[in-house]
Amino acid sequence: MVQLFKNFKAMLLVSAVLLVLLIISACGGTNVQEQAGENKPANTQQTENNKAESAEASESATTKKVTDDLGREVEVPVDPQRIIAGEFASELLAVGLKPIGAGDNSFKIVYTLDQMEGVEPIGDPPNIEKILDLQPDLIVAPTVFFEIYPEQMEQMNKIAPVFYLSFEQDPIYGIFTKLASLVGKEQEADTWIKGYEEEANTARAQLKESLGEETVSIFRVEKGRLRxxxxxxxxxxxxxxxxxxxxxxxxxxxxxxxxFSSAIEISLEMLPEYAADHMLLIVRDEGDDKSAMEEIEQLELWRSLPAVKNKRVHKLETEKYYGSDITTIRETMKETLKMLTGGKIQ
Incomplete structure (x- = not known):
């Protein structure tokens, strides 16, 4: 009997130990699960916080890195407010931005001259003191400035970031689109281009209908030079x-x-080879250039040209046709169409 009681006590002790172990194990598992449950939301929250901070940083970034036509990586303002346009004022105006300064040629564009009020000419070569006074946050310049004005451009680069654009590309689908992207005006540029393309397609069809296969060429006459x-x-x-x-x-x-050439120079003797059924002439109506044109008009070589005989020579206003900016291209396209079709197109 005593032995049986001892065995019973031993069994109770073992059972008690097992029960304690089970309780400890259950508590430990719960703690692990709770800890895992707590860690998971914390990690998720941290990820969400990181994403939010990254997005906020992206939205609040004030500069961006871009590559210009010289292959230089340039850090420029995301939203420039004080731009010196170099030779590209017309393109900035087309997307609704008015520069604070521009190169001298920008003030020779008759189609945008009324919009240039308040814009400061920076001179040619660029006047560094004036540029410094203007306090630009972005300077846009043609690559040719880097070649012909190296000292001035080095100084300008210390005043504000300089972005170079090359003239050796399409003025609309190259220069204009790059500039619009630079200043964050891609949508405005797309709208302008769509309007231009609609006008160009209509003009091409009208010109084809009026001239058929007749040819057209355009010349620049200057004293001692024919291009x-x-x-x-x-x-x-x-x-x-x-x-x-x-x-x-x-x-x-x-x-x-x-x-990539704008023009080639030819001798007067070669003129008949390049003459067309319709000839457009850009010649100044004064000075040596005018005298040079008058001398050419007295030559038999000139008088024998089909366009001269058929009175299909059109002299263009130098001031209007001087520029190669996008506004000049668009407006002179309309005027030239009227000229070549005898004013039939309104």
């Missing part, structure tokens, strides 16, 4: 790319051979 404009910049882009006028085969060959 024919190709398909890059100046009025050549308007004629050959905007209106897509049919050019003489010799001109087409030059455009293909010199895709």
């Amino acid at each position: 024919i404009y190709l398909n890059r910049n100046f009025a050549g882009y308007m004629l050959h790319s905007g209106l897509q006028a049919n050019a003489p085969e010799t001109v087409k060959a030059e455009i293909e051979k010199n895709p």
Whole structure:
């Protein structure tokens, strides 16, 4: 009996120990689960916080890094407020931005001159003191400035970030779109381009209907120099790319051979080779250039040209056709269309 009682006590002791172990194990499991449960939301919350902070930092960033046409990485303002436009004032105006300063050529564009009130000319070469006084936060300059004004450009780069644009690209789908992206005005540029393309497509169809396969070429006459404009910049882009006028085969060959050239110089004796059924002339109505044109008009070589015989020579106003900016391209395209169609297109 005593032995049985001892065995019973031993069994109770073992049971008690097992019960305690089970309780401890259950509590430990609960704590692990609770700890895991607590850690998971904490990690998720931290991730969400990091994302929010990253988004906030992105939204609050005041500068961005871009690459200009010289291959330079430049840190520029995301939202520039005081821009010196160099030769690109017309393009900035087209997207609703008015520069604080611009190069001298920007003040020769008749189509945007009324919008340039209050814009300071920075001179040519650029006047560093004036630029310093203007306190720009962004300077846009043609790559040619880097070549011909190296000292001034080095000084300007210390005043504000300088972004270089090359003229050796399409003025609308190259220069304009890059500039719009630089200043955060892509949507405004897209709207402008769509409007231009609608006008250009209509003008091309009207020109084709009026002229058929007749050819058109455009020349610049100066004292001692005769140039024919190709398909890059100046009025050549308007004629050959905007209106897509049919050019003489010799001109087409030059455009293909010199895709980045605005014009080529030819001798007077070569004029008949590049002459077209319709000839557009850019010549100043005064001074030596006017005298040079008057001398040419007295030559038999000139008088024998088909366009001269058929009275299809059109003299263009130098002031209007001087620029190669997008506004000049668009407006002179309309005027040239009227000229070539005899005013039939309104």
